[in-house]
Amino acid sequence: MAVPNYTDEEFLNKYEERAKIHRLVPFQKIVDLLGNIKDKKILDLGCGTGDLSEILLKKNARVIGLDVSQKWIDLCKNRYKEKISDRFSFQLGTGTNLSFSENYFDGIAMNMVLLNVDTIEEVEDFFKNISRVLKKDGTLVFSDLHPIALMTPKVRNRSIKYIHDFSYFRNGDQFTAGIKEPDGKVIEFVDRHWTLETYSRLLEKYGLYITTIAEPTYDSDAPDYLQNYPIPEYILFKCKKVF
Numbered sequence: 467m468a469v470p471n472y473t474d475e476e477f478l479n480k481y482e483e484r485a486k487i488h489r490l491v492p493f494q495k496i497v498d499l500l501g502n503i504k505d506k507k508i509l510d511l512g513c514g515t516g517d518l519s520e521i522l523l524k525k526n527a528r529v530i531g532l533d534v535s536q537k538w539i540d541l542c543k544n545r546y547k548e549k550i551s552d553r554f555s556f557q558l559g560t561g562t563n564l565s566f567s568e569n570y571f572d573g574i575a576m577n578m579v580l581l582n583v584d585t586i587e588e589v590e591d592f593f594k595n596i597s598r599v600l601k602k603d604g605t606l607v608f609s610d611l612h613p614i615a616l617m618t619p620k621v622r623n624r625s626i627k628y629i630h631d632f633s634y635f636r637n638g639d640q641f642t643a644g645i646k647e648p649d650g651k652v653i654e655f656v657d658r659h660w661t662l663e664t665y666s667r668l669l670e671k672y673g674l675y676i677t678t679i680a681e682p683t684y685d686s687d688a689p690d691y692l693q694n695y696p697i698p699e700y701i702l703f704k705c706k707k708v709f
Contacts, residue, residue: 488577490692492609492700493518495682496575499607499704503527506572509599511561512579516542522575523554531556532564561592566599574600576608578700581657586637589660590668597672597707606674606705611643612681612698616659621697623647637664662701669705678704 496518500508504526510519513531515538522529533539533556542556550556559565561579574596583589596606617634619626623646632639636659643655669676681698 489517489521490688491682491684492577492702493521495680495700495702496577496607496609497521497525499678499680499702500573500575500605503573507570509566509571509574511574511576511596512582513542513556514538514577516546516556518575518577519554519556520546520549523549527573528553529555532559532561534558534560561595562588563591564595564599568598569601569604570599571604572601573605573607576606578609578611580608580610580660581655583658583660584638586660586664589664590671593668593672593674597674600674600707602707602709604707606707607702608705609700609702610660610665611657612701613662614697615699616641618697622691622695624699632659634659635661637661665703669703673707673709674705675708676703677706678702680704 497503500522503522506527508522508527508529510516510522510529510531513519513533514535516531519529519531519542531539531542533542536558539556539558543550546554546556561576576592576596580589580592583592600606613634615621615624616626619628625644627642627644629640632641639659641657641659643657645653645655647653666676680702682700682702683695683698684692686693
């Protein structure tokens, strides 16, 4: 599984700015879709800066933040050291090989993670492992870049650069997303694309059925340049484990 250079302090600082935007959308929508999580065991898979993990904790969930980057885990453990407890912790790990027992979690949140996965086999491993550790009737909520945003080369705060001969229909094709932050700085992510059909097929294969598709937009708390955003930037899937 590929991850950006999390040892680069400049990149880390820029990435943390992006997390502030994610607090507006899609973090809030992820929390809404998870529903009542009081005292529920929730996995924040690909927790990054830990911002979403903290929001889930404030909703009285029992939260484990998991990330493949030791840099992020060290940062989270230091940043939230006063809150670390048996209800709130961070661990090093990856969705391709979850170490938890079967039926362990009531819910799993995964924000903008699959864009960093290198192969279709690894994407499948994510859903296979998620299904294994999620309780029956448990909830998975995950987000991705909306296909409309992917195929719109430039809009407001986002620009997309495609590799040669990019095709929406080809899984694993790479693209570069340039994101303009509130301070005017631009951070670039090199991501991979997976089709909606692929997600649907793999979710069904592992007993994770889509109950809701959400296309959130920015609300009145967002910076002025994000108001009245003309296209959906993110797409979110709420899935229920049925077997």
